[in-house]
Amino acid sequence: MAVRFGGQFSPGAKEPEEASVPLRAAPGHLRHRLESRTAWITAAASPLLMTAFFQDPAGMAANFAGFGIIAAGMMLTREGLQAEAAYDARRVARRPAYPRKLFGGVLTGLGLAIGAAEPGALAGAGIIGLVGGALHWLSFGGDPMRDKGMSDTDAFQQDRIARIIAEAEAHLAAMQTAVQRTGDPAIEDEVARFAATARGLFGRLEDNPTELASARRYLGVWLLGARDATIKFADIFARTRDSASRGAWQALMGDLTTEFAARSARMIEGGRTDMSIEISVLRERLAREGLAAPSGGIDAAAVAPTTAQVEDQRAVTLDELLRTPADKVRQ
Known part of the structure; x- marks a missing residue:
């Protein structure tokens, strides 16, 4: 059956009645701007699968394990980005239950290290894993680690x-x-x-x-x-x-x-x-307190010192302090 499609700018489209009401995105429809990177990184790890069949059994297992761990790390990273998008979209929000992007970065580095591991180059594989984890953090950032806007909320x-x-x-x-x-x-x-x-x-x-x-x-x-x-x-x-x-x-x-x-x-x-x-x-x-008028304006007469108050604020010297009351009367 044919279906007629339309949209906001199609002829006869109705104006949204809720335009004056701030909208809240539906769950699952929030998309982080970096979310597509996870798919590209997973695809970039596909050579581990293609070259696995040309390795010995130990190398094949290492390649399969490396790709699987990288793919799992990207899945966690994507979930972390979605949680971050939901966190950023709300004024009041709790931090994610656990740091998915952090765990995703650890798995990504581990997968790279396992995929690059060779019997005589374990140190090099470890360095590759550390560099991969650092690049993951630079690419995706960290997870929200504290609640937002909930200091006065039960x-x-x-x-x-x-x-x-x-x-x-x-x-x-x-x-x-x-x-x-x-x-x-x-x-x-x-x-x-x-x-x-x-x-x-x-x-x-x-x-x-x-x-x-x-x-x-x-x-x-x-x-x-x-x-x-x-x-x-x-x-x-x-x-x-x-x-x-x-x-x-x-x-x-x-x-x-x-x-x-x-x-x-x-x-x-x-x-x-x-x-x-x-x-x-x-x-x-x-x-x-005499600092402002009830209407909100500053009461200048209440805060400005009078002439007598200014004259009373003369500098007090040591001679003034030692002067007796009788001397003050004679003066």
């Missing part, structure tokens, strides 16, 4: 939010998988717009964990209902192409997209309100 609350968002991402993935059965790009775009708006709310919740109580029904009840409704609609529409069901489902998705975007906007406004309160409190404290 670890238990952050883990709880991570679990809830993981469940919500599973609901979105089920919705996107279900609408693929319809074979209609417009329906898939509708779900993609809703998913982008929902992920914007996920990102706001990660930045402000205190909003979990008010946003939990969005990530739980509403998102679960949207998933169930989308799966049922996809089953019906794939068989009957019922326009009435499509209209009802599109109205539901439009309402949900609008509500999720509005909730993200309210969280942004709540953050601005909290900032305004902090500024007002600080201004009042400065005003009580």
Whole structure:
């Protein structure tokens, strides 16, 4: 069956309704700019396979082992780059569970050393391995080794939010998988717009964990209902192409997209309100100390010394200190 394709700049394309909401990338869609290098390095190690059949049994085993270890190191490096991309994409993030790029570099150097090992040149093979590990570090860098933006965040609350968002991402993935059965790009775009708006709310919740109580029904009840409704609609529409069901489902998705975007906007406004309160409190404290006016301007009269105060600040000499009160009266 022919499928009509379209995009953002195609005729009749709709403007994204969630453009004002900061988007959060879907899990698995984050790609590091250096990720393609791992495939090229694995391909560059292929001569170890091609020359293995021209070696003695020990050399063949060494070549196979060297290539396999290098390939495993590149797999770990690619996973480390993906974890780093996810880490960089978030304002609040935990460091990766273990340093994948570091272990990938160690395996790469070990694979090069084993592939280059010969009975009389073990020292040279070791040097090749060390150089390979150093070049790996220079090419891909190190792993994130500390948490980011979590100095004032409760670890238990952050883990709880991570679990809830993981469940919500599973609901979105089920919705996107279900609408693929319809074979209609417009329906898939509708779900993609809703998913982008929902992920914007996920990102706001990660930045402000205190909003979990008010946003939990969005990530739980509403998102679960949207998933169930989308799966049922996809089953019906794939068989009957019922326009009435499509209209009802599109109205539901439009309402949900609008509500999720509005909730993200309210969280942004709540953050601005909290900032305004902090500024007002600080201004009042400065005003009580006589350093600033309550409106935020600097009170020059409060901080500038008067003429009498300037005259009282005369230099005190040793003669002044030794002068008796009677001498001061006569003066």
